[in-house]
Amino acid sequence: MRWASPEQLAAGSGGEPGQGLTTMGIAHLRDPHCVVLLNDSVTDWTPYEFCLVIEHEFGHLKGLPHAASGVMAPVDAHSPDCEAAFGPAPEDAPVTAPVS
């Protein structure tokens, strides 16, 4: 895992996230280097958010594509595993867009 600026994330993911969205991290499908980049401009990660983004990006490293819902959703992903570990997702959590 490495920290990256929003500009580096945009360059690595093919563009800026949609309006009102924040790219929290990126990883490429089956990246042989196993690199996950996390947004270094986000300073208020909650344990749940950090778990969610890491689980999502590691899913891409494993070869999982985006899905309509669940942890691999590109926007408003949800992780029962992270809720079990860190408690319910905050209701006021910002709209996030972990993208590959």
Ligand SMILES: [Zn+2]
């Ligand atoms: Zn993704």
